[in-house]
Amino acid sequence: MTMRTVYVNGNYLPENEATISIFDRGFLMADGVYEVTSVLDGKLIDFAGHAKRLERSLKELDMPHPAELPDLLVIHRELVRVNGIVEGLVYLQITRGAPGDRDFAFPDPETTAPTVVLFTQNKPGLIDSPAARIGIKVISVDDLRWARRDIKTVQLLYPSMGKMIAKAAGVDDAWMVEDGHVTEGTSNNAYIVQGSTIITRHLGNEILHGITRAAVLRFAREAQMTVEERSFTIAEAQAADEAFITSASAFVMPVVEVDGQAVGTGSPGPVAARLREIYLEESRKAAV
Ligand code: PDD
16 A cells, blocks of 8 residues: 555654654543544545534533634645545544643643644445445444543544454444444444334434434435434334444445344345435535
8 A cells, every 4th residue: 555645733744754642642541533524536525514523522522623624624635635535534533632741631722732633544435335235234232332422532442342243243333222222333323214214313412413314314304205313222123124324434324134133125225225325416516
């Protein structure tokens, strides 16, 4: 793989020259937030949505916003350009910086600047993925994450463990369950379809407010589909006509098996396929 150009605290550097401090609070405390924005046709999908959620995550953690919005867009675009990304993603992470010691208390933002890192990932075939054609299989795991999942923090240990549990079980991903109801996938929002009704968990602190979720629900309503925002159980998912997930990197991805049981026909269904098509078409039109 060729060497990428990445961005660290104001500088564009070859990836092997980019460094951050060992005292960075992102490293020591997972005191950081992130965003993943997909790139299609060399353009950013729903950048405004991701920028808005980033602002919210920073605010909820009392972290100062390090750069004005147009600057972040400029950095995103520059990285896409210099790395020649046609299909892929831009990863952005902002941490509370490196105060020069380990301390639980937040450092003074006047003296400790946030750390800003961005890099690209090239993913040719993101749209035309085999998983989108055949669907993915999921298992359920207990949701053992902290209670502020609406903030997009870099504390991803439990979601990583969830993916490993899924892998060990020979499936693709895990849906997390709390109090008998599905919260979300390890890195995506979860949906079922009953008849012509699309059901996905209501917003709250229990799930990440997916940018793809917001767009897909808007397109579904515009296409006169019925949307119910409520929690559902694994048994409901197994008895549903269809299931699917959404995320910035998976778009709309059908789920064909839940805990060993086929969902609907066991093949990707028409509602997920239509939503994927609408989502890709509309968001590519609006890409920047
Ligand atoms: N994950 N829920 C969780 C727990 C997530 O980590 C993500 C995104 C989503 C979907 O959000 P969005 O539609 O805004 O991507 C829901 C990203 C893609 C990741 O961690 O790689």
